Amino acid sequence: MSALLEVRNMEVVYQDVILVLRGVSLDVPEGAIVSLLGANGAGKSTTMKAISGLLASELGRVTHGEIRFAGHRIDQLKPQERVRLGIAHVIEGRRVLEQLTVEENLRAGGLGAARGPEARRRLDRVYAYFPLLKALRRAVSGYCSGGEQQMLVIGRALMSAPRLLLLDEPSLGLSPLLAGEVFRTVQGVSRAEKLSVLLVE
Template sequence: MLTLRNVDIHYGRVHAVRRVSLHVASGEIVALIGANGAGKTTLLSAISGVERVSGGEIEFDGKRIEAEKPERIVRLGLSHVPERRLVFGPLSVADNLLLGAYTKFRHREVAADLDEIYAMFPVLRERRDQQAAALSGGEQQMLAIGRALMARPRCLLLDEPGMGLAPQVCKEIFRHVSTLRRDKGLTVLLVEQNAKSALAVADRGYVLETGRVLLSGTSEELLANHDVRRAYLGREKDN
């Protein structure tokens, strides 16, 4: 469903992403792990059209998208849940969700999708009239995911969903990701610094280091890899 071939991204003279190639098959959850500054968020931003590539190709469902505008990419079926959630704080929870449906024109569909999001995240229904800024971090993450799902994507780019959240809340977020794949067939490219959590729900993974793909493999292979254990899972995992 999603393929990157030799993607390069520059910020001025800084070569942030270097000839990255990866693929995500339909219905897969693929994790992209690495340290801060490895280029993970930059790569997701390029896929969704927010950042421009300086070389290489990005293909979604057989269509080249590296030159497309973000709104066109959303219409093609690819939604992005950004790092730090970026909900619209002064707006209500309901209005944040409705903004995610801006590509739709059928009110019945929008109403049905709202009901589905509220069923998935009951706390959002309870707080639908509250300002998004008043929500906890975990609730804002649920809102950001719900907002992305309102566009009915076939592929979801999920950037650091566990950032700043309590372990139990993080676990709940990842449970929802697994459920979306199981029940909806949703394809997910997941960026997460907590490698153990990411690989626990993913089918495969890529390790990004200084803008390059250093390793790739199944989740089991990466979890068993000595270098991955030492770098991302803690030294105690070597015992």
């Protein structure tokens, strides 16, 4: 059985000249949580952006190797096509849509299912995992605490019903207690939904 995500011998270049990654290979099996380790500037976020397709918006390109997801070659697909296949990327830095409420942020993550019964079902599932978000659903997200915003961006990613979650430094700036809580919730979702997670701590 091949893994859900397979990265093979990948090379990434920014702006056609800056070689950042070479010969990167990794597997994320179905339902597994895989942690990516490395020093600052080693290329962890770049690896995640290559997988989600966000690299293009930073003038980066996969110039060698391949990325396969659920058997499909995905490294030339647009980011939105990868989301539809089931890849959700929580980028570094808790980027909430500050002017919108918690629930509006969540709905924004629902793709075509922003309204209607499917959106409701996904919202309820996110609220079950993060009860705090339910209590805060009418709060303006820009005023939420760092931990609340981290839960929100993870919840928003879950709204696209992903099979693979890319989580970039979710505990940055959180207390160890809160970071532990966020991680345990992610672990719970992974078990319950057979969600695969690629994590940078």
